[in-house]
Amino acid sequence: MTQSSTMKRIGLFLEPLDTLFFRDGRPFTQAGNARGDLPQPQTLTGALTTHLLRQAGLEDFMQWRDAFQNAGGDMALALNECGLDEGYADIRYRGPWPASAPNGSPQPKVFLKAPVILMWDDKPEPEAMFRYAPMRPGELPPGWRLMEDERVPLWIRRQDLGKAVEGFVDLEGMETFLRGETPAKKNLHEASSLYGYDSRTGIGINAATHSVEEGLIYSVSMLAMKKGMGFYAEIDLPETLGSSTLFQDDTILHWGGEGRRVRVQPAEPVRWPAVAVDGSKRSAYVLTTPGRFSQGWQPDAPPQGASLLAASVPGHGAVSGWDLAKGGPKPTRFTVPAGSVYFFDNDTGANLETFSNTPDNLREGWGLVLRGVWDYA
Numbered sequence: 001m002t003q004s005s006t007m008k009r010i011g012l013f014l015e016p017l018d019t020l021f022f023r024d025g026r027p028f029t030q031a032g033n034a035r036g037d038l039p040q041p042q043t044l045t046g047a048l049t050t051h052l053l054r055q056a057g058l059e060d061f062m063q064w065r066d067a068f069q070n071a072g073g074d075m076a077l078a079l080n081e082c083g084l085d086e087g088y089a090d091i092r093y094r095g096p097w098p099a100s101a102p103n104g105s106p107q108p109k110v111f112l113k114a115p116v117i118l119m120w121d122d123k124p125e126p127e128a129m130f131r132y133a134p135m136r137p138g139e140l141p142p143g144w145r146l147m148e149d150e151r152v153p154l155w156i157r158r159q160d161l162g163k164a165v166e167g168f169v170d171l172e173g174m175e176t177f178l179r180g181e182t183p184a185k186k187n188l189h190e191a192s193s194l195y196g197y198d199s200r201t202g203i204g205i206n207a208a209t210h211s212v213e214e215g216l217i218y219s220v221s222m223l224a225m226k227k228g229m230g231f232y233a234e235i236d237l238p239e240t241l242g243s244s245t246l247f248q249d250d251t252i253l254h255w256g257g258e259g260r261r262v263r264v265q266p267a268e269p270v271r272w273p274a275v276a277v278d279g280s281k282r283s284a285y286v287l288t289t290p291g292r293f294s295q296g297w298q299p300d301a302p303p304q305g306a307s308l309l310a311a312s313v314p315g316h317g318a319v320s321g322w323d324l325a326k327g328g329p330k331p332t333r334f335t336v337p338a339g340s341v342y343f344f345d346n347d348t349g350a351n352l353e354t355f356s357n358t359p360d361n362l363r364e365g366w367g368l369v370l371r372g373v374w375d376y377a
Contacts, residue, residue, distance in 0.1 A: 007238060013264070120164075149308070169183055178372025286339065288370055292333055
């Protein structure tokens with residue numbers, strides 16, 4: 001990638017004009033159900049990059065495909081071959097996150113995946129929350145031996161395990177969490193309050209006879225955002241490219257499959273919560289977008305010099321896509337879910353924005369994080 005001197009961050013609100021469809025990694029076969037899920041960072045990057053290159057004057061995308069392949073996937077070289085500003089290779093995309101429309105406010109209300117260490121206290125009613133935390137190395141349970149990496153288990157000092165908090169947390173609740181506390185119930189939002197699914201059934205048609213293909217029936221579950229809900233995203237844009245005319249209120253984009261569209265409106269960038277690490281130098285990082293790392297669940301770019309003591313990672317996701325340079329599908333990559341939490345000690349550096357360090361992952365916004373503090377259980 002090229003190097004630009006100054007970057008400007010702009011916010012965007014993406015308003016769905018219909019249901020949306022973002023395929024997951026499962027195969028789509030007859031008698032199957034293709035379920036759309038929340039969009040991944042690479043899907044946002046593809047849609048916005050297409051729009052920005054069109055705004056820059058690129059009309060023939062076959063030319064862009066050929067230039068990209070000739071350049072071996074080097075975006076700056078491909079831009080140069082098409083006569084476009086190489087600064088477009090420096091753009092970084094962030095998001096998308098579910099968000100409610102500004103509705104008179106300059107900023108959308110953003111919702112992040114709830115940190116996975118949060119639990120409901122279900123005795124007698126699920127009204128309060130608690131959180132898991134690393135155990136002190138000197139108080140490990142009987143039989144527990146530290147491995148070479150010296151990581152410790154996550155622990156709670158109570159009899160009942162509680163029930164996992166699911167759904168999303170708003171930025172106020174996330175700031176409370178980053179301070180080492182538990183958010184209030186009002187700051188938690190169930191997924192069903194933000195979006196649902198619209199299931200549709202279809203049949204296969206024989207192209208030659210225009211009749212129904214026997215036994216070929218399938219269903220599709222579309223993502224249906226609740227009223228007033230959409231997605232918030234950000235772009236870090238080189239100031240040399242300008243930004244005033246890139247997105248107007250009537251900008252319409254194709255996003256996802258099935259020809260679905262969204263209206264893109266400029267928005268004031270949100271104020272992301274930031275908490276200073278105290279004198280203990282203990283930092284906790286929460287993934288706000290899925291992480292796509294070379295070492296599985298371990299960050300590619302953790303805090304320099306810090307020690308990873310514990311992590312809470314609830315499984316994995318899978319992503320693929322189309323490789324424009326090779327003209328074929330990308331290999332399936334496994335991702336770390338948003339909401340995963342990493343606990344570090346001896347963190348003396350500045351706040352990180354991402355755990356990624358490869359050009360593609362940085363550009364597409366994988367592994368974005370927020371930094372907070374923690375204490376031992």
